[in-house]
Amino acid sequence: GAGVSQSPSNKVTEKGKDVELRCDPISGHTALYWYRQSLGQGLEFLIYFQGNSAPDKSGLPSDRFSAERTGGSVSTLTIQRTQQEDSAVYLCASSPGGGGNTEAFFGQGTRLTVV
Amino acid sequence: QKEVEQNSGPLSVPEGAIASLNCTYSDRVSQSFFWYRQYSGKSPELIMSIYSNGDKEDGRFTAQLNKASQYVSLLIRDSQPSDSATYLCAVRRIGTASKLTFGTGTRLQVTL
Numbered sequence: 136g137a138g139v140s141q142s143p144s145n146k147v148t149e150k151g152k153d154v155e156l157r158c159d160p161i162s163g164h165t166a167l168y169w170y171r172q173s174l175g176q177g178l179e180f181l182i183y184f185q186g187n188s189a190p191d192k193s194g195l196p197s198d199r200f201s202a203e204r205t206g207g208s209v210s211t212l213t214i215q216r217t218q219q220e221d222s223a224v225y226l227c228a229s230s231p232g233g234g235g236n237t238e239a240f241f242g243q244g245t246r247l248t249v250v
Numbered sequence: 251q252k253e254v255e256q257n258s259g260p261l262s263v264p265e266g267a268i269a270s271l272n273c274t275y276s277d278r279v280s281q282s283f284f285w286y287r288q289y290s291g292k293s294p295e296l297i298m299s300i301y302s303n304g305d306k307e308d309g310r311f312t313a314q315l316n317k318a319s320q321y322v323s324l325l326i327r328d329s330q331p332s333d334s335a336t337y338l339c340a341v342r343r344i345g346t347a348s349k350l351t352f353g354t355g356t357r358l359q360v361t362l
């Protein structure tokens with residue numbers, strides 16, 4: 136695709152349910168990032184995938200959060216047993232590589248609301 | 251100390267003036283620096299990248315990098331109301347497996 140695609144755009148879920156958020160990066164991009172942005176706040180790093188390297192999971196806030204990247208392309212962020220504090224916009228970005236001089240581009244985000 | 255620091259603002263400038271946005275970072279091995287613009291309710295949009303000390307100009311935007319002082323800035327000349335947004339500074343350190351770290355952003359308001 137022309138840009139980073141995220142689905143769904145909006146998700147409302149009940150507290151305690153599991154959710155899956157999908158990110159389809161720009162074709163050929165080997166690096167993929169997930170961030171979370173709460174209302175009025177900055178971007179909170181969650182996880183980073185680069186090629187076949189082990190992902191950097193240092194930003195995942197709890198063991199309820201996990202992410203996979205299958206075949207080096209599409210990524211899924213899973214949140215188990217959702218809590219109200221998980222409500223935020225989840226942003227995915229991709230870049231051509233993990234080297235320093237590469238620019239990252241964002242998808243439109245998934246707005247998650249836990250009720 | 252935060253890895254990337256920005257003044258949250260708001261920074262208010264009159265239309266036509268120069269807006270100056272600043273960012274400092276703590277990791278000396280940082281290699282790549284980016285400025286993103288984020289309108290309310292939208293996702294961040296890349297506007298500038300800079301990798302070497304000095305200035306880099308693109309239209310009305312100039313990014314300035316000083317690695318010795320560990321700061322990067324963004325100048326917006328002839329500011330327009332449409333420039334009103336939050337500007338995010340992002341930093342990546344050397345290495346292939348390195349994440350992109352963001353500051354909390356500076357809110358810019360361009361007044362008529």
